[in-house]
Amino acid sequence: MTATEFTPVAALLGGALIGIAAVALMAATGRIAGISGIAVRLLPPYTEAGLAGRIAFVLGIVVSPLVAALVTGSVPIPRIEAKAPLLALAGLLVGFGAVWGNGCTSGHGVCGLSRLSMRSLVATAVFMATAMATVFLIRHIL
Amino acid sequence: MVILVQFAIGLVFGLGLIVAGMSDPAKVLNFLDLAAISSGGWDASLAFVMVGAIVVTFIGFKLVLRRRQPIFGEHFHLPTATDLNARIVAGPAIFGIGWGLAGFCPGPGLTAALTGGAAAWLFLAAMFAGMAGARFLAARQTMPAPVRTSPPDTRNPTSAGDTP
Numbered sequence: 001m002t003a004t005e006f007t008p009v010a011a012l013l014g015g016a017l018i019g020i021a022a023v024a025l026m027a028a029t030g031r032i033a034g035i036s037g038i039a040v041r042l043l044p045p046y047t048e049a050g051l052a053g054r055i056a057f058v059l060g061i062v063v064s065p066l067v068a069a070l071v072t073g074s075v076p077i078p079r080i081e082a083k084a085p086l087l088a089l090a091g092l093l094v095g096f097g098a099v100w101g102n103g104c105t106s107g108h109g110v111c112g113l114s115r116l117s118m119r120s121l122v123a124t125a126v127f128m129a130t131a132m133a134t135v136f137l138i139r140h141i142l
Numbered sequence: 143m144v145i146l147v148q149f150a151i152g153l154v155f156g157l158g159l160i161v162a163g164m165s166d167p168a169k170v171l172n173f174l175d176l177a178a179i180s181s182g183g184w185d186a187s188l189a190f191v192m193v194g195a196i197v198v199t200f201i202g203f204k205l206v207l208r209r210r211q212p213i214f215g216e217h218f219h220l221p222t223a224t225d226l227n228a229r230i231v232a233g234p235a236i237f238g239i240g241w242g243l244a245g246f247c248p249g250p251g252l253t254a255a256l257t258g259g260a261a262a263w264l265f266l267a268a269m270f271a272g273m274a275g276a277r278f279l280a281a282r283q284t285m286p287a288p289v290r291t292s293p294p295d296t297r298n299p300t301s302a303g304d305t306p
Contacts, residue, residue: 001175002168004185011187014162015194021155022195023202028147030212030219033155035248040273053148060152061252067153068160076160078254079168080261082244087261091268092275093240094247099276101233102223105247106155108234109192112221114199119223119230126231127238128174134242135174 001139002079022111029053034107035061036098097127144214156253162191165253167245174242233276240272 022033029050031038038054069075082090098104101123103112108127112120156165163169164187172178173188211217241247246254246265254262 001172001183003183004163004166004169004172004187006185007163007187008190011162011190012194014158014160014164015191015196016198017154017158017161018191019158019195019198019202021151021158022199023206024151024154025148026203026212026218027206027209028144028151028213028215030215030217032219032221033151035155035252036273039248039252039270040277043270043274043277052145056145056149057152057155058252060149060154061156061159061249062255064153064156064160065165065253065257068157075257076165076253078166078250078258078262080244080246080254080258080265081168081171082261084261084264087244087246087265088268090240090244090246091251091265092272093236093243094251094265095240095269095272095274096276097233097235097237097240097272098248099233099273100229100280101237102221102230103234104237104249105241106249110195110199111203113192114196114203115220117221117224119221119226122226122230123234127234127241130235130238131174131242132176134239135171136177138243139175140177 002081018106018110019114022106022114025057032107032111034103034111036095036104037102037107040095040099101127147214155249158195159249159253162194163187164191165250165257167250167254169245170247170250171242171245174245 025031025033038057041048041054042058065076080087103120103123108120108123113124159165169185169187172183172185175184178184207218244265248269251262251266251269255266
């Protein structure tokens with residue numbers, strides 16, 4: 001495992017920015033800022049309008065590290081520990097599960113909990129539990 | 143205009159993930175590793191990200207939803223489902239396993255597209271494949287079953303062969 005530092009202030013600030021984005025998207029388009037929901041609707045068939053806006057939103061996320069690099073002078077590099085087969089499996093499960101459960105960490109974990117949705121509370125509790133169990137298995141049992 | 147606004151909102155969302163450190167899967171995995179609370183190395187940051195995001199969103203949604211309509215739309219699209227069915231447990235259960243395997247959920251997967259190299263693209267390609275698979279299955283599941291809803295065709299005995 002890669003050691004990381006507990007950064008409560010940056011975490012709160014970054015979380016607040018995520019919240020501002022979620023509120024801004026609701027104010028602008030009336031939509032929940034659920035990344036998996038927006039991402040899956042980038043794929044055909046296109047049954048509803050607003051594809052260009054969804055592409056723009058996702059592009060904004062994709063280029064955000066470059067903007068961060070312009071401001072801070074260093075590119076934020078993700079430290080990816082998982083090897084290729086595990087990454088492929090992880091991607092399949094994350095994509096499938098998020099769409100099957102109608103949301104991911106942003107849709108259920110942030111927007112849903114903020115709306116006091118019981119479905120989102122169940123979803124968040126379940127994915128936190130299975131994620132923690134998975135990490136425990138990989139790091140401490142296998 | 144609305145497209146430019148959505149680009150800017152995506153940018154703020156991504157910057158939030160980066161500032162919070164959540165664009166780094168190592169930080170996410172170190173939060174999910176509860177055994178590290180006693181052995182050392184646990185990183186509680188993700189919980190603080192959730193708190194920051196939820197406080198702002200809780201208050202912000204209350205203010206925004208007082209308006210009659212969004213700025214660039216005719217009405218708000220809020221989820222209406224309230225039933226706690228099998229999908230709301232099975233989906234997140236599967237999602238969580240994938241999240242725990244690599245420390246990536248969809249947002250950080252996207253912020254890694256330009257900074258995470260081939261590993262990030264592998265995750266993203268698999269993620270979109272998984273999404274397509276789930277949407278395909280969900281569409282099949284919710285499709286009406288015409289054989290059951292239409293009255294039985296008594297004139298044509300071969301239609302009985304439709305039942306599996």
